[in-house]
Amino acid sequence: MNHPSDTIIPVGKYLASLREYIQDYDTVWVEGELSEYKANRGHWYFIIADESSSLNCVMWKSRTQYVDFTPEPGQLLQIYGRPTVYPKFCRLQFDVYKIKRRQTVGELQKRFLELKQKLETEGIFAENRKLALPRIPQRIGVATSAEGAALQDILRILQDRLPIIEVILAPVRVQGSDAAPEIAEAIRAFNRLNPGQRPDLLIIGRGGGSLEDLWAFNEEVVAHAVYDSKIPIISGIGHETDTTIADLAADVRAATPTHAAQTAVPDREMLIQEIRRYEAQIYQTVQDQIISMRRRIEQTVQSHRFNMPIYHIRDAQQTLARQIDLLHEACTGRILAHKHQIALLKEQITGLDPRKILQRGYARIERDGKVVRSSQELNLNDRLSIHFADGHRDATVCE
Numbered sequence: 001m002n003h004p005s006d007t008i009i010p011v012g013k014y015l016a017s018l019r020e021y022i023q024d025y026d027t028v029w030v031e032g033e034l035s036e037y038k039a040n041r042g043h044w045y046f047i048i049a050d051e052s053s054s055l056n057c058v059m060w061k062s063r064t065q066y067v068d069f070t071p072e073p074g075q076l077l078q079i080y081g082r083p084t085v086y087p088k089f090c091r092l093q094f095d096v097y098k099i100k101r102r103q104t105v106g107e108l109q110k111r112f113l114e115l116k117q118k119l120e121t122e123g124i125f126a127e128n129r130k131l132a133l134p135r136i137p138q139r140i141g142v143a144t145s146a147e148g149a150a151l152q153d154i155l156r157i158l159q160d161r162l163p164i165i166e167v168i169l170a171p172v173r174v175q176g177s178d179a180a181p182e183i184a185e186a187i188r189a190f191n192r193l194n195p196g197q198r199p200d201l202l203i204i205g206r207g208g209g210s211l212e213d214l215w216a217f218n219e220e221v222v223a224h225a226v227y228d229s230k231i232p233i234i235s236g237i238g239h240e241t242d243t244t245i246a247d248l249a250a251d252v253r254a255a256t257p258t259h260a261a262q263t264a265v266p267d268r269e270m271l272i273q274e275i276r277r278y279e280a281q282i283y284q285t286v287q288d289q290i291i292s293m294r295r296r297i298e299q300t301v302q303s304h305r306f307n308m309p310i311y312h313i314r315d316a317q318q319t320l321a322r323q324i325d326l327l328h329e330a331c332t333g334r335i336l337a338h339k340h341q342i343a344l345l346k347e348q349i350t351g352l353d354p355r356k357i358l359q360r361g362y363a364r365i366e367r368d369g370k371v372v373r374s375s376q377e378l379n380l381n382d383r384l385s386i387h388f389a390d391g392h393r394d395a396t397v398c399e
Contacts, residue, residue, distance in 0.1 A: 018085050027082045027097065030055065034075045039064075044096075048077055057081075059096035069101055076102040100177070108211050112218055115245060119220070124227045130251040131232040133264070134200045136271075139166040140264055141199035141231070143186040146171035150207045150236070150257035157261035162268055168199055174206035179216030183246075184225035191230055198231065201264055204246060205236035205257045217244040226250055236260025355389065363388050 032048030032055060039045075042061030047054050057079060059067075071077065080098040085091070119125060140158065144151050146169065158165050170186035173179040183204060190199055204226070206214070216222065217237050226233050226249040235250035236257040247253040254260035364387040365372045372378060382397045 022083050022085055022092070025082050027080060029078055029080050030094065031076065031078045031102070034071050034073050034077050037071045037073060044071065046071060048079065056091065056093040057096050058093050059099060063097060067099055071099075071101075078102055102212070108215065108218075112211075112245070115218065115220060115223075116248065119223055119245065119249070124223055125248045129227075131230075133232050133234070133252060135266070136162070137165065137200035137265065139168065139199045139201075141168045141170060141190045141202045143170045143172050143183055143190075143202065143204045144206055144257070145174045148174065148207055150205055153256075153258045154203060154205075154236075154261040157258055158265060160268075161262070162265045162271075165265055174216060175209070175213050176216070180219035180222050183216060184219075184221045187222075187225040187229050187233070191228075200231070202229065202231050202233045203236060203257075203260045203264060204233060204250070205254075205260055206238070207257065208239040208242065214238050214242060214244055217246040219245070222246050223249045234260045234263055 030048070032050050035047045035049045035054065037044070037046040042064055044057075044059040044064050046057050046059075048057060049055070059079075078100045079094065079096045081094055081096040084093060084095045086093055123129070142151065142154055144154070151169070155167065158167060168190075170189065172182040172186050174183070187202065187204070190202055193199075204217075206217075214237060217235070223245045226235075226246055232251045234252045234254055235244070235247045236254040236259060237244050237247060238256070240255035243253075252263060254263050366385045366387065367378070367382055372384070378384075378397050380397055380399065384395045384397065386393050386395055
């Protein structure tokens with residue numbers, strides 16, 4: 001934008017040069033309170049300010065259509081863009097590419113209480129649906145930032161307490177507008193794993209921060225993902241005094257990420273001591289049983305019955321005789337029942353014998369070897385055979 005001091009240039013050209021010069025500045029985030037706002041055909045014209053200065057801003061319709069809130073005076077806004085000059089009125093303004101609303105602590109607290117009440121009504125926090133933690137998990141899933149100190153604290157505690165634990169990390173953002181969907185998807189992804197790969201327990205969390213920093217864990221999408229999980233979840237978010245929606249929905253809330261890892265697995269030394277106690281109890285139980293059995297054997301050996309085996313033989317003989325009598329009675333009863341059934345069947349078969357029927361004066365008429373059952377089957381001059389109980393006679397149908 002360097003010109004000789006005696007060069008005379010038109011206003012429009014000068015302002016165009018000035019605009020080109022200013023727009024060489026890098027894009028930057030700027031924060032301030034919204035003091036004025038106007039929308040025109042989808043374009044936004046507004047002013048943000050702090051205690052000492054104000055900045056004219058413009059955001060074109062091609063960008064405002066993707067903003068999920070409407071600016072209102074008094075809001076604390078963060079805008080991303082670069083300065084530019086509007087040549088027509090020689091006005092410096094900030095060309096906004098992105099805009100975010102920073103909510104105050106009071107606003108966030110109000111949103112927190114409203115969502116908490118809504119989810120409590122839905123039963124998301126109910127104690128009777130919370131899952132029990134496994135006593136000694138073999139595999140633990142962790143959803144947190146891969147770069148955060150919280151992950152290192154969790155890994156260190158798990159390694160110190162129980163080195164055999166397998167840890168699966170789902171790296172997610174834990175702050176910002178994209179954090180909540182990533183956290184929720186990580187929980188769902190762990191649940192979709194095959195049983196042989198699925199963790200026995202999940203830890204979600206991050207280190208401390210402001211209410212706004214922790215807000216991703218206050219989103220409804222995270223609460224529902226925690227509620228729907230078939231894998232028990234421990235939440236370790238922020239400091240001991242921080243409580244989020246995810247903490248309330250989780251099966252167990254830990255004060256910090258470190259405490260979450262301590263809650264997830266027992267201490268190795270405590271396990272060793274517990275195993276030793278069990279060993280001592282088992283040893284004592286076996287010793288007591290041995291002593292008890294030894295006493296019973298001694299009492300039996302010293303008893304009169306043990307020293308006179310004939311009594312045992314007689315008892316066995318009597319028992320055997322009783323069993324033989326019972327068996328004989330049972331067999332006799334079954335034989336008589338079967339004989340009775342056979343007699344009934346024989347009587348039924350005898351009653352159905354065709355010869356018995358013929359002896360009562362009936363005759364069987366056949367034509368061509370087939371039994372005639374109706375007069376309608378006969379024709380004139382048909383040759384018949386009439387069978388009686390004592391023989392048969394041939395006949396011819398006359399009429």
